[in-house]
Amino acid sequence: MIEFDHISKSFEIGKLGSETLRQDLIKYWKQLTQKASLNPSNDTFWALQDISFSVNEGEVIGIIGRNGSGKSTLMKILSRVLLPTTGLIRGKGKISSILEVGTGFHGELTGLENIFLNAQILGMKKHEVTQKLDKIIAFSGIEEFINTPVKRYSSGMYVRLAFSVAAHLDADILILDEVLAVGDADFQKKCLVKMRELASNEGKTALIISHDMQALRQLCNQIAYLEKGKLKEFGAPTPTIAKYLYQEKIEFLGQVYISPDEAPGNQYLRVKKVSITPSERVNQIIYRNATLSFELEYWNLIPDISIMVRLFVFSFSGECLIQIDTPLKNLGVNTLHCVTGTIPSNYLGAGSYYFSVYFLDADEHKVLGFDTCLSIDLAGKESIILGDIPQAHVSSILKLQYI
Incomplete structure (x- = not known):
């Protein structure tokens, strides 16, 4: 379903961009014509280095590692928010992602209005949203506040609504970044049950970043353990999580x-x-x-x-x-x-x-x-x-x- 082929990503420390379009074009041409070096320099930070693994259809993959290990960067590349410096990602199917709480929400709009806005940004048609609207609202558990502007929502309410929309998309690949860490215990259980249902019954593929090792052990087929931008381990949940906890x-x-x-x-x-x-x-x-x-x-x-x-x-x-x-x-x-x-x-x-x-x-x-x-x-x-x-x-x- 997805293949990460020697993915690397670098950032220039302290540089937000070139001053002119001409300089940006020159830099882009150099990236195309010159082989990037993975040797770090004083002004280059390699967030990811030579990441390679594959994900089969219907699998749930957990991504673990310390803060700053490159987990979110890898998922942003998969979501096409960032481009890799070197390497390729091969895959098939529509991708839906929740990379940050409330991504794609407009604070002045109500929860109901944001369901339509966010779902259409993620690729759903308006009539598809209408058909699934009752299920989305019921799953979120915030029916009482659905007509309230989301700027008044707590982070837990944000993520309830965001996850509810993403979970009811017709996407083939679902990417979740720290969603299981937000919300109360009951909602976390609902998320786990829904993820199992999407993977086992509907054949959807999911990649999940989380620090909840017990949830990942229950849910995932494989775990990718990143350390300082490198893939330290990729394998079955229990031994990979044990190695991460022992090391980190x-x-x-x-x-x-x-x-x-x-x-x-x-x-x-x-x-x-x-x-x-x-x-x-x-x-x-x-x-x-x-x-x-x-x-x-x-x-x-x-x-x-x-x-x-x-x-x-x-x-x-x-x-x-x-x-x-x-x-x-x-x-x-x-x-x-x-x-x-x-x-x-x-x-x-x-x-x-x-x-x-x-x-x-x-x-x-x-x-x-x-x-x-x-x-x-x-x-x-x-x-x-x-x-x-x-x-x-x-x-x-x-x-x-x-x-």
Whole structure:
């Protein structure tokens, strides 16, 4: 259905364009007559380098990688928003894409008017939109606000409407960029069900960029893992996702620093190690019924300071699910301290999570902080998200303490 043949894309750093049409034509002629070099220079940034893989009809392909790895650039080339510097994309069929929330929407128009506008931009005829209008509105779940100007919509409402339009197109290839990360849990489930239906029942092909590893594992036939513009891995979901999580998540996991001089931190505190250890693994997969043990060791380098350690747990869509603190502790200078905690089995739903650790003084000012220092991927039969649990209830179950 689609073949990416040695796709590369470069950008000139700090240059928005030439000053004259003549200079643009000269540059374009040079690109046609000279073989581009993949060797980076001071003013050239290669967002993609030599990307090659193929997608079969009816397959759902996940695109994963860190921010800046080239995922969106690759999808923009496929959507013909950008041209590749070198390489070709061969394919067949009509393409529909949601590359950004609300792309093709006009803020002053109502949701109803934007359905017609956006669908026709994406290639649908007016009579086709009319035939599917009720299904599009019902799927979006925003019937009450369909005659409200979309400039008053939240980002979640935007993406509901945008996905609803795209999902009901007669396109052969559907491209979604971070759509599964927006909206509530119920809508994310609806998206997953609809994507399965489009792929299995209607034979449509889909490429999805997402940080929700559990959703991609359930939905995708293959995963393309990009790293710094290169295709690091292309294969079955479980081993490819495992390789990505192992490579990308680790600032501390598995590392133990011998002395404060080499450990990360600042002039006040240095971190010896941070770890999350599951009670069991099955074929390298961690299931949600595993108990998760948290351990942190750090050195205090200055006298007369009291520190409270705060642990955050986020979903991969950025929602803060858990915040727990240690009691405030007066620390001795040049001493090593250990903090432990446990997340019970089945407390978190299936999905991907990352952890941040902050060190706060008596006035709750941040002395040191590490964002996304750990992450973990939990598998399970159901994609249950923790949701809004009162902090008092969280604190009664989860304990973070000095030992």
